[in-house]
Amino acid sequence: MSMDLAEECRTWAISAKAASRELALASTEVKNRWLLASAERLLADEVAILAANARDVASAPDFGLSAASIDRLTLTPNRLHSAVEGLRQVASLPDPIGEVREGHTRPNGLQVLKIGVPLGVIFFLYESRPNVTVDAAALCIKSGNAVILRGGKEAQHTNRALHERLQAELPKQGLPTTAVQLVPTADREAVGHLLKLNEFIDLTIPRGGESLIRRVAVEATMPVLKHYLGNCHLYIDEGYPIDGALAIAANAKCQRPGVCNAIETVLLHRNWAETGLRPLAEHLMKLGVELRGCPITCSAVPGAIPATDDDYAAEFLDLILAVKVVSGWPEAVEHIARFGSGHTEAILTPSMAVARQFAARVDAAAIAINASTRFHDGFELGLGAEIGISTDKFHARGPCGLRELTSTKYLLTGDGHIRA
Amino acid sequence: MSMDLAEECRTWAISAKAASRELALASTEVKNRWLLASAERLLADEVAILAANARDVASAPDFGLSAASIDRLTLTPNRLHSAVEGLRQVASLPDPIGEVREGHTRPNGLQVLKIGVPLGVIFFLYESRPNVTVDAAALCIKSGNAVILRGGKEAQHTNRALHERLQAELPKQGLPTTAVQLVPTADREAVGHLLKLNEFIDLTIPRGGESLIRRVAVEATMPVLKHYLGNCHLYIDEGYPIDGALAIAANAKCQRPGVCNAIETVLLHRNWAETGLRPLAEHLMKLGVELRGCPITCSAVPGAIPATDDDYAAEFLDLILAVKVVSGWPEAVEHIARFGSGHTEAILTPSMAVARQFAARVDAAAIAINASTRFHDGFELGLGAEIGISTDKFHARGPCGLRELTSTKYLLTGDGHIRA
Numbered sequence: 001m002s003m004d005l006a007e008e009c010r011t012w013a014i015s016a017k018a019a020s021r022e023l024a025l026a027s028t029e030v031k032n033r034w035l036l037a038s039a040e041r042l043l044a045d046e047v048a049i050l051a052a053n054a055r056d057v058a059s060a061p062d063f064g065l066s067a068a069s070i071d072r073l074t075l076t077p078n079r080l081h082s083a084v085e086g087l088r089q090v091a092s093l094p095d096p097i098g099e100v101r102e103g104h105t106r107p108n109g110l111q112v113l114k115i116g117v118p119l120g121v122i123f124f125l126y127e128s129r130p131n132v133t134v135d136a137a138a139l140c141i142k143s144g145n146a147v148i149l150r151g152g153k154e155a156q157h158t159n160r161a162l163h164e165r166l167q168a169e170l171p172k173q174g175l176p177t178t179a180v181q182l183v184p185t186a187d188r189e190a191v192g193h194l195l196k197l198n199e200f201i202d203l204t205i206p207r208g209g210e211s212l213i214r215r216v217a218v219e220a221t222m223p224v225l226k227h228y229l230g231n232c233h234l235y236i237d238e239g240y241p242i243d244g245a246l247a248i249a250a251n252a253k254c255q256r257p258g259v260c261n262a263i264e265t266v267l268l269h270r271n272w273a274e275t276g277l278r279p280l281a282e283h284l285m286k287l288g289v290e291l292r293g294c295p296i297t298c299s300a301v302p303g304a305i306p307a308t309d310d311d312y313a314a315e316f317l318d319l320i321l322a323v324k325v326v327s328g329w330p331e332a333v334e335h336i337a338r339f340g341s342g343h344t345e346a347i348l349t350p351s352m353a354v355a356r357q358f359a360a361r362v363d364a365a366a367i368a369i370n371a372s373t374r375f376h377d378g379f380e381l382g383l384g385a386e387i388g389i390s391t392d393k394f395h396a397r398g399p400c401g402l403r404e405l406t407s408t409k410y411l412l413t414g415d416g417h418i419r420a
Numbered sequence: 421m422s423m424d425l426a427e428e429c430r431t432w433a434i435s436a437k438a439a440s441r442e443l444a445l446a447s448t449e450v451k452n453r454w455l456l457a458s459a460e461r462l463l464a465d466e467v468a469i470l471a472a473n474a475r476d477v478a479s480a481p482d483f484g485l486s487a488a489s490i491d492r493l494t495l496t497p498n499r500l501h502s503a504v505e506g507l508r509q510v511a512s513l514p515d516p517i518g519e520v521r522e523g524h525t526r527p528n529g530l531q532v533l534k535i536g537v538p539l540g541v542i543f544f545l546y547e548s549r550p551n552v553t554v555d556a557a558a559l560c561i562k563s564g565n566a567v568i569l570r571g572g573k574e575a576q577h578t579n580r581a582l583h584e585r586l587q588a589e590l591p592k593q594g595l596p597t598t599a600v601q602l603v604p605t606a607d608r609e610a611v612g613h614l615l616k617l618n619e620f621i622d623l624t625i626p627r628g629g630e631s632l633i634r635r636v637a638v639e640a641t642m643p644v645l646k647h648y649l650g651n652c653h654l655y656i657d658e659g660y661p662i663d664g665a666l667a668i669a670a671n672a673k674c675q676r677p678g679v680c681n682a683i684e685t686v687l688l689h690r691n692w693a694e695t696g697l698r699p700l701a702e703h704l705m706k707l708g709v710e711l712r713g714c715p716i717t718c719s720a721v722p723g724a725i726p727a728t729d730d731d732y733a734a735e736f737l738d739l740i741l742a743v744k745v746v747s748g749w750p751e752a753v754e755h756i757a758r759f760g761s762g763h764t765e766a767i768l769t770p771s772m773a774v775a776r777q778f779a780a781r782v783d784a785a786a787i788a789i790n791a792s793t794r795f796h797d798g799f800e801l802g803l804g805a806e807i808g809i810s811t812d813k814f815h816a817r818g819p820c821g822l823r824e825l826t827s828t829k830y831l832l833t834g835d836g837h838i839r840a
Contacts, residue, residue: 252838359831368832375834394623409785
């Protein structure tokens with residue numbers, strides 16, 4: 001049976017590659033028409049889609065899903081409408097294909113253009129959130145790439161209901177149906193087979209827990225765009241106003257604790273801590289945050305639990321925050337070098353000199369200066385929709401929008417030019 | 421012994437990582453001073469360097485090197501001077517580190533900058549040409565990256581002589597000596613160990629034959645920048661002036677037949693071939709080119725040898741050219757899709773419509789329109805020095821200069837901004 005599955009995976013990948021060649025030539029108009037028609041279709045079929053989701057939610061306990069996971073799996077009318085809104089937003093974004101990224105004319109008259117082109121075929125693996133089925137298909141098609149989707153088996157009915165409708169709209173716009181495929185089997189072996197097919201698949205994007213991403217990074221024979229979760233820090237330097245610091249710390253920790261750009265540790269300059277630590281701790285605890293502190297923190301803050309190195313290394317993704325008093329920015333930079341995940345690191349400081357040192361020495365996809373870490377996000381930075389936040393340095397770092405799903409091609413135009 | 425070598429490789433990689441952190445903070449001025457001081461040093465020690473090279477050349481027959489390889493291994497005064505010139509040129513190029521690649525201010529006043537930063541540590545593997553030791557060190561240091569060099573054992577004395585001098589200039593400018601390391605052993609096992617160290621090495625660049633690159637691509641645990649050799653085509657469309665076509669075909673084949681952007685096959689529109697094939701064949705044969713042709717070519721050109729599919733697939737890198745008459749651009753595009761290597765593909769045509777179709781449908785790092793394929797080169801495109809031509813679509817495609825050896829970091833600056 002295993003051989004048959006390998007053969008099937010190959011067939012999917014080959015048909016995706018064939019579709020990608022047609023898709024690379026599709027006009028912006030045609031791609032946008034598919035996005036808007038898909039939006040209409042999902043709205044029209046809302047009842048059927050929510051019914052499919054109800055089946056998944058009903059079987060969720062069989063998969064041993066936690067309450068938080070069941071919540072992420074659940075498609076409410078609001079969430080479906082926001083996926084539909086996502087399709088429309090992607091339609092309104094500029095097309096990265098055909099975009100002239102750079103261009104100049106050489107002294108000899110040769111015109112050099114660097115043009116955006118699709119990568120080809122993207123294999124997209126994700127876990128429970130069924131909205132991702134819609135987001136990923138939208139971003140891949142708009143960027144001219146064919147996509148092979150592989151959602152979690154706990155969301156299979158929802159994913160099938162969504163995929164069926166997205167796919168049905170493709171031929172109506174003259175696009176190949178194999179441009180958006182959903183791996184029809186819950187068999188985990190299929191993933192292993194697909195990760196070997198670098199001849200046909202140009203990029204794999206795993207979106208989910210760290211173990212999924214690590215497995216994919218090891219097994220994949222093609223490039224992988226990795227976005228691990230973030231262990232993000234906020235360093236509060238001496239002299240920064242207490243009120244402003246409280247507002248930013250609360251925003252960075254509490255506005256949405258379960259996301260990758262929320263903070264997990266605050267580092268406080270000891271001079272700032274003298275007057276700021278207690279108000280900060282009280283403010284956060286009032287908001288329901290559990291504090292795990294260094295010895296200075298624990299002696300000053302009743303209710304703070306002693307922090308271990310495991311706490312400093314943890315991505316709590318919850319209303320828990322580690323707190324550490326440091327001697328100044330160099331110790332903060334050292335702590336971040338040891339425990340940070342290269343996602344988002346913030347500093348609050350009145351000093352230009354300190355801000356420059358921190359920004360130069362901390363190695364992360366984004367450094368926030370006197371601003372919340374929560375701004376490190378595709379929408380907030382003006383990229384429009386994003387497919388994830390890359391913590392890699394290769395190809396793309398930070399939020400990955402449409403342009404990050406593309407490559408380039410040089411066009412060299414002359415009139416009979418030969419090289420001297 | 422093997423365990424010790426693994427441990428040693430780890431030590432090199434760790435010290436390279438440490439050096440990369442210092443190097444990331446080095447000013448353009450300091451990096452340029454190192455480049456210029458190294459240039460002076462190589463010139464001052466020319467006699468000793470050429471003597472080291474003479475030892476390698478003397479032992480070349482022991483390694484079974486071909487005459488062409490011995491030529492590539494040989495360091496003449498001219499070649500050394502051109503390496504020295506390369507150091508000076510890299511000093512004159514703009515620094516990609518700290519460069520603001522994109523920037524804007526969001527409606528809420530948050531300033532968003534995307535800044536060039538180094539990748540970290542680059543492992544550079546190459547074969548006989550010892551000039552690469554100098555070029556690679558120059559490009560890596562200027563782009564703020566530490567580099568671990570691993571040249572061929574046949575060039576070991578030359579590489580050591582060059583490396584020793586490049587490294588000695590580092591501490592004089594306050595740069596860490598482990599920023600430029602040369603793997604001191606000819607043991608091939610060291611390569612295997614280093615390719616496993618993705619914790620410390622951020623990118624591997626193999627430069628050499630296809631088998632070296634394929635081996636590295638399979639074994640490496642970090643990203644690999646691949647530049648396979650090119651199987652490049654020139655398609656001559658109907659109506660293109662015969663004289664111009666002859667000049668471009670000769671330039672693309674004969675100016676330097678051993679390089680990746682030289683052509684290996686010409687495809688001729690059958691209407692063009694009626695009058696153009698014989699003059700083209702005569703012109704090229706006069707220049708010493710051996711022709712391997714399709715049946716139409718062979719019947720029209722005395723001396724042409726019948727071409728096989730192996731010929732169409734070959735990268736001759738020599739004065740040999742396959743010639744095929746086709747029915748028009750669609751057949752040319754199909755032939756290129758089947759045999760091309762995605763490097764450089766050229767078309768000669770008087771028709772805007774045909775040029776657009778060809779440019780859109782051919783998938784390659786560069787498309788040359790009415791120009792020689794030989795322009796697909798970092799210097800010719802205005803990038804300055806290049807470390808190779810990427811045929812990958814990920815991270816970089818086409819000539820890789822300083823900027824392609826970097827990543828980016830977002831700087832988000834506010835004054836107390838929190839996310840709504």
